Amino acid sequence: MRINELPLIMGRALIITIIIELIVAIIIGLRKKDLINVILVNIMTNPLVVTIPLYINIKYGLLERNIALFIFEILAVLSEGFVYSKYLKYKKINPYVISLILNLSSYLTGTLINRIIY
Amino acid sequence: MKKYLLLILSVLLFVPSIIFADMGAPAIEPYKATVTNKNGAVLYDKKADDKYEATNKILKYGETVEITFDDEEYAEINYTNYIKHSDITMIEKNYTMKDSEWGKAYNALVLKELVVRTGPANGYDKTGLTLKPGTIVSIREGIFEGGSVWAYVNYNGQTGFIDTYNATITLGGRIETRVVMTDTKIKDASTGNEIGTLTAGTELYGKIYNVDAWSHSYYIETKDVKGIVEKFHLATKGKEITVNYSGKKDLNVYSSGSVESTVIGKIKPGTTFKTNIYSDEIMFGAFYYDDGTTKGWILPEADDSEFIKVTGKDDSSQELEDITGVNLFGDEEEVTDKVVKENPTQVSNFNQTLLLVVIGALVLFIVALVTIMLINKKKSDY
Numbered sequence: 372m373r374i375n376e377l378p379l380i381m382g383r384a385l386i387i388t389i390i391i392e393l394i395v396a397i398i399i400g401l402r403k404k405d406l407i408n409v410i411l412v413n414i415m416t417n418p419l420v421v422t423i424p425l426y427i428n429i430k431y432g433l434l435e436r437n438i439a440l441f442i443f444e445i446l447a448v449l450s451e452g453f454v455y456s457k458y459l460k461y462k463k464i465n466p467y468v469i470s471l472i473l474n475l476s477s478y479l480t481g482t483l484i485n486r487i488i489y
Numbered sequence: 490m491k492k493y494l495l496l497i498l499s500v501l502l503f504v505p506s507i508i509f510a511d512m513g514a515p516a517i518e519p520y521k522a523t524v525t526n527k528n529g530a531v532l533y534d535k536k537a538d539d540k541y542e543a544t545n546k547i548l549k550y551g552e553t554v555e556i557t558f559d560d561e562e563y564a565e566i567n568y569t570n571y572i573k574h575s576d577i578t579m580i581e582k583n584y585t586m587k588d589s590e591w592g593k594a595y596n597a598l599v600l601k602e603l604v605v606r607t608g609p610a611n612g613y614d615k616t617g618l619t620l621k622p623g624t625i626v627s628i629r630e631g632i633f634e635g636g637s638v639w640a641y642v643n644y645n646g647q648t649g650f651i652d653t654y655n656a657t658i659t660l661g662g663r664i665e666t667r668v669v670m671t672d673t674k675i676k677d678a679s680t681g682n683e684i685g686t687l688t689a690g691t692e693l694y695g696k697i698y699n700v701d702a703w704s705h706s707y708y709i710e711t712k713d714v715k716g717i718v719e720k721f722h723l724a725t726k727g728k729e730i731t732v733n734y735s736g737k738k739d740l741n742v743y744s745s746g747s748v749e750s751t752v753i754g755k756i757k758p759g760t761t762f763k764t765n766i767y768s769d770e771i772m773f774g775a776f777y778y779d780d781g782t783t784k785g786w787i788l789p790e791a792d793d794s795e796f797i798k799v800t801g802k803d804d805s806s807q808e809l810e811d812i813t814g815v816n817l818f819g820d821e822e823e824v825t826d827k828v829v830k831e832n833p834t835q836v837s838n839f840n841q842t843l844l845l846v847v848i849g850a851l852v853l854f855i856v857a858l859v860t861i862m863l864i865n866k867k868k869s870d871y
Contacts, residue, residue, distance in 0.1 A: 407864065418849070418853050419854055422846050422847045422849075422850045425843075426843055454861060458861060
């Protein structure tokens, strides 16, 4: 990967994540403004989760990158859950659980799609 | 509450396994290829013993794939399955070399027979040039992200690209002294056959070369030995120091620089002795002990390091870690940084771009958060 391809790769990852999470969010029962919040929350966290571990990988190494990725994934779930708890109108499921479900879905679905295609 | 805790716990266990399953690997610049076998292309899995096993998946004639790694015979599709080179054809066969992606040239020694190609992957055509072991060439390592295993080579004006994976070529080195910490085999660089053994305590003075980052080996050339040695058996000799042991129980002396070796002697509390510090990538701060009778290794990682103090000329003591923090990883980082350090402009551009991207992500975070707050001023539940 060339460094100047990074924004394109990030953009692609963000779009795919948003699409998958929107689909799952609709299945769960989120509607209207809540779906906009789902999009915005991913714009908020996804680029950071992608770029900072990459930066750490280049500067320090793979082990540090994996640790950073683990921490940032957890932080992403928690921060998204926090935003959902503050602003989601949908109250049937705990907002942190929603965050966890959406994040897990986007990761697992992406992996599954990859395997089916290839 | 219990359900949520269980869910969180399973994620905490699940996420690291995903992440750690995606450990870094040698990389190439990905390229696209088309399936040109009219009967389709069988997909293969790579087994733990590096053998390829056919699956029941077949790609259709004309399908386009992205190749993320390859060897002479097989190409990896998007970090998952493998396909034979004979079943595909690269779409863009003309590689355009960007000068900023390749480091400064330096001399290297060819260790194995190497086919030179027109681009940095096995999918590119051969140039017709094959380099023999022992040839000195000029190389430029790929410095783009991903840890490229390919290098640009120039041999008497003939140029191309070579695969540096699996210790095919030396990648920077130094003339220095290394000490063998544990008994280890030495292998012939071109054939991989064992040609001898190095015993613990042996001092090697000569050329110590890095090879690729994944072989975990050095290529060494001294007046007595020449060959490939695994990294973790060689340590860099540090400065001579005086050490005092003030623990309550006897300190072990080991037969080699490994805690699994035999204890061959004991040092009494209160003993002061002169030694050198030895450091390598996994065992730092080992001391060699020789009192004329017992010759072996003291391993602070194993035994009571807090009682082992280095004493200076003015009798002030230093903590062990202050000393062993120096030269902890030997010279590898210096050598692998060599190309990058000699190209400050390239490094600067790379670092600037990376930093800009991280800043961009932070800005997006703030903008998105503010937007969320603004559009959600009025709340109503459903």
